[in-house]
Amino acid sequence: MADSWIEVCAKDAIDEEDVIRFDYGGKTYAIYRSPEDTFHATDGLCTHEKIHLADGLVMDDTIECPKHNGRFDYKTGEAVGAPVCINLKTYPVKVEGEAVFIKVA
Amino acid sequence: MNAGIVIIGAGECGARAAFVLREYGYEEPITLIGSEAHPPYERPPLSKSQGASAPVVVAPRDKYASERIDLRTSCTVTRIDPDLQLVHFAEGDPIKYDKLLLTTGATPRMLRGISPASKRILPMRTFEHALGIKCLLGPTRRTIIVGGGFIGLEVGAMARAAGTEVVILETQSRVLTRGVPQTIADTLVERHRQEGVRFECGIQIEAVRETDDAVEVELADGRTLTADSLVVGIGVVPNTQLAEAAGLVIDNGIAVNELLETSAANIYAAGDCCSFPSAIYDGRRVRLESWRNTQDQGIHAAKMLLGKPDTLASVPWMWSDQYDLTLQVAGLADGSERSVVRNYEDGSRIIFHLGADGRLLAASGIGVGNSIARDMKLSEMLIAARAEPDPDHLSDPSFKLKSILPR
Numbered sequence: 325m326a327d328s329w330i331e332v333c334a335k336d337a338i339d340e341e342d343v344i345r346f347d348y349g350g351k352t353y354a355i356y357r358s359p360e361d362t363f364h365a366t367d368g369l370c371t372h373e374k375i376h377l378a379d380g381l382v383m384d385d386t387i388e389c390p391k392h393n394g395r396f397d398y399k400t401g402e403a404v405g406a407p408v409c410i411n412l413k414t415y416p417v418k419v420e421g422e423a424v425f426i427k428v429a
Numbered sequence: 430m431n432a433g434i435v436i437i438g439a440g441e442c443g444a445r446a447a448f449v450l451r452e453y454g455y456e457e458p459i460t461l462i463g464s465e466a467h468p469p470y471e472r473p474p475l476s477k478s479q480g481a482s483a484p485v486v487v488a489p490r491d492k493y494a495s496e497r498i499d500l501r502t503s504c505t506v507t508r509i510d511p512d513l514q515l516v517h518f519a520e521g522d523p524i525k526y527d528k529l530l531l532t533t534g535a536t537p538r539m540l541r542g543i544s545p546a547s548k549r550i551l552p553m554r555t556f557e558h559a560l561g562i563k564c565l566l567g568p569t570r571r572t573i574i575v576g577g578g579f580i581g582l583e584v585g586a587m588a589r590a591a592g593t594e595v596v597i598l599e600t601q602s603r604v605l606t607r608g609v610p611q612t613i614a615d616t617l618v619e620r621h622r623q624e625g626v627r628f629e630c631g632i633q634i635e636a637v638r639e640t641d642d643a644v645e646v647e648l649a650d651g652r653t654l655t656a657d658s659l660v661v662g663i664g665v666v667p668n669t670q671l672a673e674a675a676g677l678v679i680d681n682g683i684a685v686n687e688l689l690e691t692s693a694a695n696i697y698a699a700g701d702c703c704s705f706p707s708a709i710y711d712g713r714r715v716r717l718e719s720w721r722n723t724q725d726q727g728i729h730a731a732k733m734l735l736g737k738p739d740t741l742a743s744v745p746w747m748w749s750d751q752y753d754l755t756l757q758v759a760g761l762a763d764g765s766e767r768s769v770v771r772n773y774e775d776g777s778r779i780i781f782h783l784g785a786d787g788r789l790l791a792a793s794g795i796g797v798g799n800s801i802a803r804d805m806k807l808s809e810m811l812i813a814a815r816a817e818p819d820p821d822h823l824s825d826p827s828f829k830l831k832s833i834l835p836r
């Protein structure tokens with residue numbers, strides 16, 4: 325598993341400034357498309373309580389958790405708004421042709 | 430050395446304010462005083478994701494030490510002296526403050542004549558209440574809940590999840606008369622019924638008695654209900670006693686202005702205990718009992734104590750989890766407005782309330798899990814932006830609310 329790029333979806337499956345949920349290998353991820361049309365990936369669950377971030381709202385560089393509105397910078401994973409204080413893990417993302425891939429291992 | 434800032438009330442609001450003061454570089458002493466034994470913790474004090482042995486704290490004790498916040502738990506303030514700027518305790522010397530923040534929260538209303546030491550008749554506010562209630566729940570147990578508000582319904586759901594037989598008593602003709610539209614209340618009630626909760630609305634309680642192993646409720650219609658426990662969910666009263674005795678203006682809570690200043694010099698108040706002019710509702714005086722408001726006002730209080738210019742224009746917002754359903758309410762509806770419904774394919778729904786001028790005033794949504802969270806968040810932003818959305822857009826679930834957000 326030296327090169328474990330996993331295909332997530334087609335680029336167009338994610339709206340600009342939006343997020344989708346991606347489940348793989350028993351784990352859940354959140355895949356983002358920024359307003360500048362770059363793609364990013366983080367753990368799918370909020371670090372406060374285990375809530376799916378993909379139900380939250382993306383504004384610029386941040387994802388807001390749907391439960392208690394904790395905020396993360398999804399490009400760096402940094403926790404930027406209470407009540408979250410633990411950063412999110414991020415994963416490398418690449419786009420090849422029309423497809424989005426993440427590297428999970 | 431300066432006397433620094435003293436905060437009375439070690440709940441979420443007081444704790445938030447204390448930490449934010451340090452974040453903003455405040456260097457003088459901070460004393461955070463709370464009558465409960467635990468460091469500030471999250472309410473609701475028990476949810477299914479939490480263990481029962483200790484509450485979920487806002488921060489561990491050593492975080493207070495490392496931030497040089499003098500956290501005094503199991504410590505009750507008995508009196509404040511605004512002239513000498515002193516805080517008094519039942520025992521020991523008073524302490525001085527340069528500025529005082531009151532975050533004393535609220536106390537649940539009890540049924541008349543019931544001892545606060547009762548083991549079977551409990552309100553639900555503190556961790557101890559939650560523990561007390563929890564140990565009387567179970568498959569062979571029965572509980573009576575008095576009051577069909579949010580707390581009553583949430584405790585009802587928790588009791589059912591533990592297998593308890595549940596009956597909810599409500600004096601009004603329906604539950605949740607405060608704060609949510611009828612159809613959303615109906616959805617919740619229907620769900621509770623499916624789960625086996627019984628509702629008795631429009632009843633009058635004549636008497637409540639506690640015996641060694643049971644609680645008896647005598648109703649005006651002659652029936653007597655018995656149960657292992659009784660949970661009282663009939664609202665809370667703001668803790669204004671200290672402020673009142675010190676001569677501060679009280680108006681449905683400790684009255685503060687937009688800077689969170691009370692009527693006394695150098696005394697501020699925030700959270701469940703205060704009423705304030707709501708900036709986004711043109712100064713209408715409100716008191717909120719919600720988690721988000723407590724967080725926002727805790728942060729705002731820190732800024733105000735430090736004299737930082739800022740206005741708090743956040744939209745009132747609360748949520749309630751019951752079974753797999755989540756209810757959210759953003760904004761304040763005043764009852765006279767027009768409503769527009771947005772029905773989603775999965776059965777979830779948001780009801781928007783528009784003022785006579787077309788302005789979006791409030792939104793209430795219900796759905797499974799966090800299905801409505803994103804659109805509720807956008808609704809909140811539209812309310813804050815004083816938007817006047819097209820009702821046809823609101824009622825169309827495929828229309829992206831984000832596209833009408835002014836940016």
Ligand SMILES: Cc1cc2nc3c(=O)[nH]c(=O)nc-3n(C[C@H](O)[C@H](O)[C@H](O)COP(=O)(O)OP(=O)(O)OC[C@H]3O[C@@H](n4cnc5c(N)ncnc54)[C@H](O)[C@@H]3O)c2cc1C
Binds near residue numbers: 441717
């Ligand atoms: C069971 C439950 C469920 C809830 N669920 C939700 C929900 O789903 N969504 C939502 O938005 N909100 C919810 N809330 C409301 C929310 O938790 C409150 O709005 C919030 O906790 C208020 O925080 P506070 O710090 O202002 O007050 P409090 O939490 O009441 O804290 C005040 C503290 O001050 C202490 N104190 C008072 N007087 C003194 C004194 N003289 N000396 C020393 N200490 C003193 C008190 O002991 C208390 O610890 C819920 C509340 C409860 C109880």
Ligand code: FES
Binds near residue numbers: 372374390394
């Ligand atoms: S679960 Fe995400 S902020 Fe609480």
